[in-house]
Amino acid sequence: MTESPLLQQYGARESMEYDVVIVGGGPAGLSAAIRLKQLAQEKGVEIGVCVLEKGSEVGAHILSGAVMDPRGLNELIPDWKEKGAPLDVEVSEDRFLFLTKDSAKQVPNWLLPDNFKNHGNYVISLANVTRWLGQQAETLGVEIFPGFPAAEVLYNEDGSVRGVVTGNMGVGKDGQPTENFQLGMELHAKYTLFCEGARGHLGRQLTDRFKLRKDADPQVYGLGIKELWEIDPIKHKPGLVIHTAGWPLENDTYGGSFLYHMDNNQVVVGFVVGLGYSNPYLSPFEEFQRYKTHPSIRAFLDG
Template identity: 85%
Template sequence: MSSIEVEAQERESMEYDVVIVGGGPAGLSAAIRLKQRAAEKGVEIDVCVLEKGSEIGAHILSGAVMDPRALYELIPDWEEKGAPLDVEVTEDRFLFLSESAARTVPNWVLPDNFKNHGNYIVSLANVTRWLGEQAESLGVEIFPGFAAAEVLYNIDGSVKGVATGNLGIGKDGRPTENFQPGMELHAKYTLFCEGTRGHLGRQLQERFELRKSSDPQVYGIGIKELWEIDPAKHKPGLVIHTAGWPMDSKTYGGSFLYHTDNNQVMVGFVVGLGYSNPYLSPFEEFQRYKTHPEIRKFLEGGKRVSYGARAITAGGLMSLPELVFPGGALVGDEAGFLNASRIKGSHAAIKTGMLAADAAFDAVQASRHGDKLVAYPESFKTSWLYTELYRARNFKQWMSKGLYVGTLMVGIEQKLFSGNVPWTLHHQHADHEMLKPASQFTPITYPKPDGKLTFDRLSSVFISNTNHEENQPAHLTLKDASVPVSVNLRTYAGPEGRFCPAAVYEFVKNDDGSDRLQINAQNCVHCKTCDIKDPTQNIVWVTPEGGGGPNYPNM
């Protein structure tokens, strides 16, 4: 019996008013808001949250400096309730780096988007765990370790809900002795909050043509490490951002170094995935960055505690798809609400979770099922979040034109006009279209890691606590198995091995001397970079068994 036949015969179902896919800030905020509205009205509403990570927060990775504005709206007494926002920003520094020197930008020159007064340095994973506790205390049912693997549809084409993935399917696609069929979760409305490049969200955007009126979405990859450093070097509340080296002036990228509590710093690097040089490796660029004198001085003598990587949406307002479709909505980073100019998305995730929840609650109370939650995009357009994103709408487009032109124009727009300019720039190309043939470039020779300040991929993946059940179908799939060698290796020198930050892809020799792509899916940290940057769009990331992937303890 095939897994499809077993699934059709044995899959059971559960009914809810609202099903939420993804237990991050967007999904949990939506769940909390739904229960709050129900309590205010004295009615019941059944809400469940599906989270593919082994626990709430396991897959959450962000810088992060958090703007608490939306949290104040969702839970005004968050401080009394113990939200882990403990380190308020005390100082901002913005540096332009050359290979051996740094130039500090005076704070009076910085536009407001680079200032963090009133914001907090947080572990977003821990904030998310706290949000999960608040949701559960209100009666939200949360199912960690269950990945939503399939969208279900009604006869009229509206979204009916989702099905979780089967457990115990072997590599051959057939049930093993540990087989457990997935569960169908039916709802009046389903909110998709999977985060950047969500597996189901991507399918929904194609099915309902949600991107026909928007610019292509563009992305960055963020790579982060958590360090314990010498207490003498630790300055709680210090926020450092940099631009320039090790990126060349044509390639979008930048860094962050945040001093949190317990003598720890969060250090990371973001590279825009619209880069053209196939020899560029974001992971190695991050390792090089740590060797800069201004960064090395904080980290030397310290200890690396954790590692992770995640793609981030960077297109802003112009790249937002239509947010609603019959029976559901896209929320948070699933849609792309991150404000790249501020390097912040958690406040947008919380706010859009609230807005979508309000629309879903009103629809359920009005006994509407399966229509479009038009109140959600309408309320977004009258919100402070829309105003914020509108003012930042040209940021990534300008920065894609190079460091110097971008810095000048962003400075003019944000400092002189607060983003209220009469022009709007558009994204012209998706990131996978930007890679150029390797013949146009010289290979980049990166220094070998020293194991103290710089590291290799495998040792990094080890401390991300990444694990997948070995005997399961590959969640990194190829549309055509011949393309990696015939196109990617031949034309682009095999960029998979460089744009992946987790040593998932490597080209190896067969016995006859021919090349083949080996996929080490066990290493995957679910960053989604391969799904975004593969120049032929031949790699498709699908959800593995629930509970697999990284387990970020404090990231």
């Protein structure tokens, strides 16, 4: 292990014990932490729950533009409205457009699959919702450590997961310790929950070690780009949700776009390209720029 010389030089790592350690302070990790604390309260017991978040603050790495179905939140925190959850803009209209270079054809809403029907859902900033979930978790006694990425998985002698190690601090650009160097801390737990997202580095290690993808279909990935625009108030329609398929992508390339009208004259505009495309010259960023010139999209962004 590359850390062995460091351990010899700086001594053993400090450690902390918890009942549950959760890696990742996103919606999944925080919701799990909240539910664990709720269940413990219902049974009248105390459990120690810790959340590690690599970002400088909870929500710092949450970049998605999002339409949220509140059903899960209704079950987790039924009084979320009274507690000030930032779900303020209810979806007012759904549009799904098939684009050609110069025109757009809207699909009748009754033909849309259920996942494109957003009646009762909310246009949100997922980063703000995540920050709010962090506040609810801390109120329940969850310990959240922002700015501490999990760097390594710890194992018991029988091969089961023992916990994780946080990254070393005070490492220079050359990878060598500086005068401010501190060893990472070991967090031991009865249960370790990994909520790193779609492609976390610890998740990849666990997948290889425990053969988690054996006999599974290949995972499909896409590249998403998002921008936040402040537009002309005359063109702003709070709660309008637009999805598109087609141009500027070729028929054999998976992808599409979203344009969500939030509050404060803001829209979230984004473009997604599946990473299975075969054209080596395709640039998702350049396709995104072309997409914004389409008459049906440009109409909102001009000015």
